[in-house]
Amino acid sequence: QHFAALRGTIVYFIDDPFLVGKEKAFVCHEDGLLIAADGIIKAVGPYVKIKSQLPVGVEIEHYEGHIISAGFIDSHVHYVQTGMIGSYGEQLIDWLNNYTFIEEQKLKDPAAAREMSSVFCDELLRNGTTTAFTFAAVYPHTVDALLEETERRNMRMIAGKIMMDRNAPAALLDDAQSSYEDSKELIQKWNGRGRQQYAITPRFAPTSTPAQLEAASALWREYPEVHVHSHVSENLDELAWVKELFPEHASYLDVYDHYNLVGRRSLYAHGVHLNEAEMRTLHEREAAIAHCPTSNNFLGSGHFPLREAKRLDRPVHVGLGTDIGAGTSFSMLATMNEAYKVAQLRSYSLQAVNSFFLATLGGARSLDIDDKVGTLAPGHEADIVVLNPRATKIMDVRMQRVSSIEDVLFVLGTMGDDRSVKATYIAGKKTYGA
Numbered sequence: 001q002h003f004a005a006l007r008g009t010i011v012y013f014i015d016d017p018f019l020v021g022k023e024k025a026f027v028c029h030e031d032g033l034l035i036a037a038d039g040i041i042k043a044v045g046p047y048v049k050i051k052s053q054l055p056v057g058v059e060i061e062h063y064e065g066h067i068i069s070a071g072f073i074d075s076h077v078h079y080v081q082t083g084m085i086g087s088y089g090e091q092l093i094d095w096l097n098n099y100t101f102i103e104e105q106k107l108k109d110p111a112a113a114r115e116m117s118s119v120f121c122d123e124l125l126r127n128g129t130t131t132a133f134t135f136a137a138v139y140p141h142t143v144d145a146l147l148e149e150t151e152r153r154n155m156r157m158i159a160g161k162i163m164m165d166r167n168a169p170a171a172l173l174d175d176a177q178s179s180y181e182d183s184k185e186l187i188q189k190w191n192g193r194g195r196q197q198y199a200i201t202p203r204f205a206p207t208s209t210p211a212q213l214e215a216a217s218a219l220w221r222e223y224p225e226v227h228v229h230s231h232v233s234e235n236l237d238e239l240a241w242v243k244e245l246f247p248e249h250a251s252y253l254d255v256y257d258h259y260n261l262v263g264r265r266s267l268y269a270h271g272v273h274l275n276e277a278e279m280r281t282l283h284e285r286e287a288a289i290a291h292c293p294t295s296n297n298f299l300g301s302g303h304f305p306l307r308e309a310k311r312l313d314r315p316v317h318v319g320l321g322t323d324i325g326a327g328t329s330f331s332m333l334a335t336m337n338e339a340y341k342v343a344q345l346r347s348y349s350l351q352a353v354n355s356f357f358l359a360t361l362g363g364a365r366s367l368d369i370d371d372k373v374g375t376l377a378p379g380h381e382a383d384i385v386v387l388n389p390r391a392t393k394i395m396d397v398r399m400q401r402v403s404s405i406e407d408v409l410f411v412l413g414t415m416g417d418d419r420s421v422k423a424t425y426i427a428g429k430k431t432y433g434a
């Protein structure tokens, strides 16, 4: 048996603090001990209480002054866009046409896809992200490349081949039938193989014909256990375009809903401009939104109405996403920093505890994998990040004035980035850090 034992300030969630409040949702053991056996968390609690459960001979890794959290979950990212971060000057539709559709064609080369997969996984782990919900490109081999890489590293990963049969360069198009067949083959090959899972991935309504959305719908009926991943309501020109292409539908989300693509295990990125009826539909169907603040700011898309989404009478599942390559950082801490400022611009303040929820259990609940990851409660997979709130000189100076755990988390979520990631564990094994 392989054991891991980590001592430090342990934080995790057992419920949604937006809904039940911090006191009922958030657990903190200031001097805590976590014990994992064969990749599963066996015990967690105050060090003095738990240490007797430590098998003889197992060495404790003592992370004094560090925060031990569930590994971050990036709820929306495009691994194939890793090479195009910071493409200058455009908003969504021009950015897609002028940069993104050029970049994604480079992944037609399987060797390029393998190389990118390796860079991407290294970057996730360096940033303490242990699971990602990721778009591949239209080419099926881009799913194989990533999931072969994550299988080797034993990372929990959810990926899907883009379905896209119009309004993009010919080299990036599939068709309704081939996208159905290729996706089906990938589901059969990958979904549930080790820690790999599949998402049916129509890029967004404007790049799929009704026939392709119908194919995606048929596929989900056949494989209800897989995920659905797309974009919704990111940019105002995009909304107008969807209205033109699908005039018979009441709203953007209604297009997906019409094809029964809104439900548990479906997640839509952005949702910046959702209306009340769409929020209600997301709530009723138990679908999720990925809040991607660095991307929304970078593309000038708008400010996601998080407080509206979390309204107590019809709360929506929300995770936090980097949306690389429109997003500007792989760091979920940097993404929290941006989420805080977006909330401020919408005239409310996002508590650090709530940000950490979005980046961990919130993402896991959004993806319906909260029985496996997103928290450090016993029985879950031991995907863990160890964070140093004194990683830089200025953070150290700041920390001299800080005492409560809320303030420590807020320092991390304001000043933190990859430099604050001391170690990352995948299924109980340290895969990043000295």
Ligand code: GUN
Binding pocket: 078, 092, 096, 100, 203, 204, 231, 234, 295, 323, 326
């Ligand atoms: N909408 C459709 N495709 C994309 C994409 O690749 N990135 C973002 N941010 N929005 C999209």
Ligand code: FE
Binding pocket: 076, 077, 078, 231, 269, 323
């Ligand atoms: Fe995206």
